[in-house]
Amino acid sequence: MSKLHFTVLIILIFYSFNSYGQKKILLTKSISENITIDGKINEEIWKTSSVATDFVMFEPDNGKPISTAKKTDVRILYDNNAIYIAATLYDDEPNKIKREITKRDVFGVSDNFSVNINGFNDGQQDFRFFVSSAGVQADCLAIEESEDFTWDAIWYSKTTITDYGWTVEMKIPYAALRFSNIKKQTWGLNFMREIKRDNQKYTWNRVDTKIGAVIPQAGILQGIENIKTPTRLFFIPYSSAYYQENDIASGTTFKAGLDIKYGINDSFTLDAIVVPDFGQTKFDNAILNLEPFEQKLDENRPFFTEGTDLFNKGGLFYSRRIGGSPITEPVIEANEEITNYPNTVNLLNAVKVSGRTEKGLGIGFLNAVTKKTYATIHNTDTNETRKEVIEPLTNYNILVLDQRFNQNSSVSFVNTNTTRNSGFRDANVSALLFDLNTKSNTYNLYGDFKYSAINTVQDYDGFKTSLNFAKTSGRYRYLLSGKYISKDYDINDLGIIFYTNYHNAFANVSYRILNPTKTFNTFKVEQELNLELQNTTGKLQEGWYKTVIKATSKKNDYFEFALIINPFETFDFYEPRANGRYLQIPKRIASYFGTEFNSNNAFTFDFTPSFTLYDQEGRITYGLAVGPKYRFNDKFSLSYILDYTRKTNDRGWVDQDNTGIIFAERNREIVQNDVTGKYAINNKMTLNLTARYYWSYSQNHQFLTLEDNGYLVQNNAYSLNKNRNFNSWNFDLSYSWWFAPGSEISILYRNYALESTRTVQKDLSTNFKNVFDSNLTTIFSISLRYFIDYNVVKSKF
Known part of the structure; x- marks a missing residue:
């Protein structure tokens, strides 16, 4: 290679790296004027603010600049109470703007505008606020793996359809955000615009889909200084x-109660239920459960769904344990019958404290107390009744410490504790977690070590550990994983686990297109291999190969196909319901094909046929x-x-x-x-x-x-x-x-x-x-x- 070629190569590499690392900066300014949130953007002060513009497509054609006809301009101002956002979303065909009205946090067939704010600029968590062209609000707490739409903040917005597109005004009080108390704030910031009829999303700061991590690719908001928050x-x-x-x-x-939310400072919040009332929560989907395990139920109670991302770290928290079914059944004589056995235990009170310091340390603490619960037993000979405790007064605790660093990595400690009165079973579970990413978010190393200790008639303890390595960028990606779980690892007092006493190896390799082709808007194929051996016997508990193909057509119809092959007989150690026994499961092959037609159409339709064929007559x-x-x-x-x-x-x-x-x-x-x-x-x-x-x-x-x-x-x-x-x-x-x-x-x-x-x-x-x-x-x-x-x-x- 000549010196000239080498020099050009170095320049190109530097330019590519610099382009990725370059973040747009929006400068905001303090105001004393009142801004009316009416969606009209007619206050003169808006004309003096900096403009965030030049949006870039996020999907499907990643990196493509937005057209002049769809130009998007966003401005931000602030005072001591809130930040104010004004967005002008041009559209050359305003009569085609989709605007279905839905209830809050439900995305219908509507155009959307959103602002993503990271008050610590640590690349790890966004506070996201959405407003549709129909004026419907949605909000969520977002980490890289998921968005939590059960979190609801108090903020204000208004939209207006115009002859040149639509406009948005938003007021987001500081109470809806979390940030440090330093004098000069630097926040992570991005805006997203969704044009629903074209199924296109655009962001202000480009989010490169070759990189798996989205949140670290936000821009920067500067200019917020010396605020005195209420x-x-x-x-x-x-x-x-x-x-x-x-x-x-x-x-x-008749019931009455009170929830309290108190901001200890700009970073930490205390939530408390003084008198709980969950009477209008969504019903549970009852099923005929013939499995050896309990049915896992969704959580529908707002206190246990809102802002619980910290408490869900490590997978040790199954909130339905709190106020769930009693842990024991009474022992009765031949001449006795149980006439009243409560299905659930009453929650007396609950409190949680969560937040993050300016150095990236997240701290979460949750405590809940449930009521002593009795079953009623009737003596058929004497006609007398007695009561027996089936769930004592119980205290549940969770402590989480989560240290973030380098914009995209973290180390966490989690402890859950269940303490029951009167000599009933107690439990304590601890976990150490780590999630490490390279600076360019190309590779990811993560794992855990968890330990459980149960205090009952006969004490026992167990552990679980795993190590995972993944390539998280580019068209080709992969994941290699190993896990070991001991026989007596038990988190079921405040968590939920079904399978223990095994070790496994897992591999996933995937390919995806990053920009549309002549046939597909999106296309992804995954290959997976999983081997799972029971520790005591060494027998194969799981052993399968899977292929999954996911694609979106140019007409925005979605297709998914999977083929799962189990080429070996395996053994089920749980279906016999007896320690040390197991059931042979024959070789089998399974498949499904799912189709979902474009949801923008007035009539849409999806169907998924599936089958599993066993090597058994x-x-x-x-x-x-x-x-x-x-x-x-x-x-x-x-x-x-x-x-x-x-x-x-x-x-x-x-x-x-x-x-x-x-x-x-x-x-x-x-x-x-x-x-x-x-x-x-x-x-x-x-x-x-x-x-x-x-x-x-x-x-x-x-x-x-x-x-x-x-x-x-x-x-x-x-x-x-x-x-x-x-x-x-x-x-x-x-x-x-x-x-x-x-x-x-x-x-x-x-x-x-x-x-x-x-x-x-x-x-x-x-x-x-x-x-x-x-x-x-x-x-x-x-x-x-x-x-x-x-x-x-x-x-x-």
């Missing part, structure tokens, strides 16, 4: 009235998920999902008697129907419908006995009826009105029913009728919550 103290009192009736009784209940599982949706106009839409699964000659545990462990060969069907509807009166007021009907049965046609080698042999002696027929119905019709920032009136009509029998009824209409003939429960409730800002009250008095 006290962050908010009270949210609420009251609720419930009327409930079923076939047995009816009654009325007559054993097959197949399914079909179908989901049509129709948007009648920007206010009204309906959608339906049918999810059907058929398992022929499935095999599973049914009983254990003095002859051994009994399995059954059985046929199963699972049918789930979901209907959702929305009518938006305006962007603050919506009517929402959610209905779910679930039916499943399991019909045994051959009993089997499990041998010591894991194989099953025919059992002609066992004859008990272990069939199952299960129906579940849920219906929610709600009205929601956000009549003031953070303040809501909610009216809910709900009915639900469960039916479970040993008589299999295969006619769907008969099952549907039966669930309504069972003990149908109806609830009508009205809830009012009101947001009170201490500073507003203080100024009035």
Whole structure:
């Protein structure tokens, strides 16, 4: 290579590196004038501010400059209370701007504008604020792996459709952000504009999709100096009235409570529930669970979903443990029966403190206390009743320390502790985590070491460790992973884990296009290999190869195909429900193909057929998920999902008697129907419908006995009826009105029913009728919550 060529190469490398590292800077200025948030941007002060412009496409054609016809200009001003944002989004066809009205935090078919703010400029977490062209707000806490839209802040916005596009004005109080208390602030900043009809997203500071990490590629906001932020103290009192009736009784209940949010400083916040009321949270999706494990339920209670990113580090926190099912069942005599066994435990109070110092140390602490709970037992001989504790007064604690550094790396310590009174089981779990990235976000090394200690009748402890290395940039990426979990590793007092006592090796290799081709807007193919061995026996617990292809067409239709091959027989150490026993699982192959048509269309449709074929005579599982949706106009839409699964000659545990462990060969069907509807009166007021009907049965046609080698042999002696027929119905019709920032009136009509029998009824209409003939429960409730800002009250008095 000549000296000239070498010099040119060095210049090109330097230029490329410098281009990546270069961040746009927006300078803001302090104001004393009042700005009215009306979406009109008519205050003269806006003309004196710097402009963020020259947006670049994020997806699908990454790096392409925005056209002149779609020019986007954004300005920021600030005072001691908030920052103010004005955005002018030009569009040469304003009559084609999509603007479906939805409820908060739901992205419909609408154009969107968002601002992403990182008050510590550490490249690790964004506070994201979205407003649609219909004026609907959404907000989230974002880390690199996920966005948490359960977090809701109090901020203000207004949009206006014009003859040249649309405009946005936003006011984001400092109470909605977190930042250090230094005099001169430097924040990470990016803006995003989504043009929905073209399925295009543009950002102010370019986000290069060759690099896996998005947040570190933000621009810079400078100019905020010497701000004197107001006290962050908010009270949210609420009251609720419930009327409930079923076939047995009816009654009325009134509840009142208070949530408190206090800003200890500009970085740390305290949240407390004084009197909890979760009566209007979303219903749980009950299923016929024939697995050896409990059903994992979604968290629907706002306190345990909002701003819990710190507490979720390490995967040790399953919040449904707090106020979940009691941990014990009472021991009864032959002449006794349990007449009252509460399904859940009442939460007395909960508090959490979280935030981050200016040096990047995140600190989180959560504490919750649940009530002592009793079961009622009736003596059939004497007619006397007694009560027995099934869950003592229990205290739950979580402590998290998370140190960020180098814009994209962190080391964390997590401890969870469950303490129960009166000699019941206690638990303590600790974890050390690390996540290290190269400066250019090209490679990632992450792992953990976790230790659990259980104090019960017989104490035991266990551990889990893993190490992972990944290439996180470019068209070709890969992940290599190893993990070891000991037999007695147990986090189930405040976390959730099903499988232990194994070690595994995992590899993933992927290829993706970074810019559209003649055929695809996006295209990605992944290859995965997983081997998992049980520690005690060395037997193969999992062993599969998977190919997944994901693509978006030029018409913005989405396709996904997967093929999973299990070429070896494996062994299930949990289905037998007995320590040291295991079940042989035959070789199998599985596949699915999913299609989702362009969601911008008024009528859209998705369907996913799937199958699993076993190397066992007559054993097959197949399914079909179908989901049509129709948007009648920007206010009204309906959608339906049918999810059907058929398992022929499935095999599973049914009983254990003095002859051994009994399995059954059985046929199963699972049918789930979901209907959702929305009518938006305006962007603050919506009517929402959610209905779910679930039916499943399991019909045994051959009993089997499990041998010591894991194989099953025919059992002609066992004859008990272990069939199952299960129906579940849920219906929610709600009205929601956000009549003031953070303040809501909610009216809910709900009915639900469960039916479970040993008589299999295969006619769907008969099952549907039966669930309504069972003990149908109806609830009508009205809830009012009101947001009170201490500073507003203080100024009035």
